[in-house]
Amino acid sequence: MQVSRMFVLVGFAALLASASVSVFAATNGSIKVKSVAQIEKEVVAADGKKHVERVPADKAVPGTAVLFSNTFENIGAKPAGNIVINNPIPANTEYQAGSAYGADTEITFSIDGGKTFAAPELLKVRVENGGEILAKPAAYTNIRWSYKNQLAPGVTGEVGFRAVIK
């Protein structure tokens, strides 16, 4: 019962994504960060236009693409710099190729559990005959976003990716 209530609350927090205060985000007084799991659903509005709506992904079957997003906000008085967000791909999921996003960030990936990061075109794995091939996105273990700017007080950024439940 406790567990399911927590899911409801996480989903609720997702709905409050634009709210400035949330007890569900970790913070150290300068930066606040929270991770949210959502499913994107195409809905048809009354005017017939289609748009994608995010709904909380508290429960899902294997094969579902889940949108994991991390929002980070500077709640301190001074600008924050050198912001680097490292997100291990959750266990039992597979990174969906090309899905990582984040404005003003450099996005790199790891295939060794986060020891090293590189752009997809530089991630190579050795094959039996001694050659090297590009690592498949499904083999990615971590995603890293390096925020290129200073994050001014009160400013919020969002990064995220999609992963499919195996």
Place this chain on the structure above:
Amino acid sequence: MIKLSQKLNCSSYALCAWLVSLLGFPISVFGVTPAGTLITNTAIVNFTIAGTPQTPLASLAAHVLVDEIIQPVLTCQSLPNVAVNSPSVNDVLSYLLTNSGNGSESFSLQRTNGPLPLPAGNYTPINSIAYDPLNTLTGAIFIETNNLPGFQAGVDLAYVPGVNDPVVPAGKGVIIYVLSDTTNVAANAQGDVLLTVTSRTAGAAGVAVATRLLGVGDNLGSGAGNAVVGTPRAAAAATCSYVATGLGFVMKKTVLGVVDPMGGALLMPGAIMTYQIVVTLNGVGTATGLAVSDPIPANVTYVPGSITVGGVAMTDAVDADSAQFATNTVSVALGNVAAPASVVITFRATIN
């Protein structure tokens, strides 16, 4: 799944599933996340304030609970069609039920005997086999119990709906046997049995794919999440078939008698057993080149010169008579035999 079938070189998904179930792989070989798994996402943020590195910060986690997907797969394992005599009793059809979902699931079983009506696409009416009237919707269905290949009467459990419905773990399989009797039918008459397996989760039967079932039901405990229907009607069906041969052929081997060294009838070293093989042909037609060969079992020794065919003594040598004993095997070449006919063969062996 596809990778697995390539590795094992098995011809069908169901066969793979069966092989996998025999090999005892955990379900992870299917790559399907078990129902009830909690998927957690956490990000770690590093940053500086005024050029000074700050303590890395972990986000509070986002969670996704993996729902159970109900996805039975049923295939007929009796290929080609099972040849039956006319008449005949207790002929066995084998089906493989695999749970390709991600949680343990219980299924109810139901048979539908041909001829019509059977669902379109599963049935090719040729003629009809008359089934024993006792073969009801849930009659004469057995569940593989001792993991020995093939149906073993008295060992493999008779299916009783609501009592021993098979519970199949995710990624595992169970063999189901269906037995039927055949009455007098024409040669090449075909009889089909459609076996249907249906999830016993409450509300699952008969609903469309992707229906999300909330609340309590059978085996919903596997994960405390929802159950989602993965196959049409949360069911699967497969048809196996019998085909009547024109010529009925029955071979029965018994121990006719035992004589121990003291003149009694105890099975003990030195006792001589008389084996009897009765070959019966029924129906219409002629069996051509009919031959019987019977390897002598372990721990007994053939008594030289003991073969009789139709009460007539035969020699062991390869010669003009129809019988011979070679490479520890009794062989009788009966040649062309017109039905109906019955041939009795006996020979003796000593217990070592």
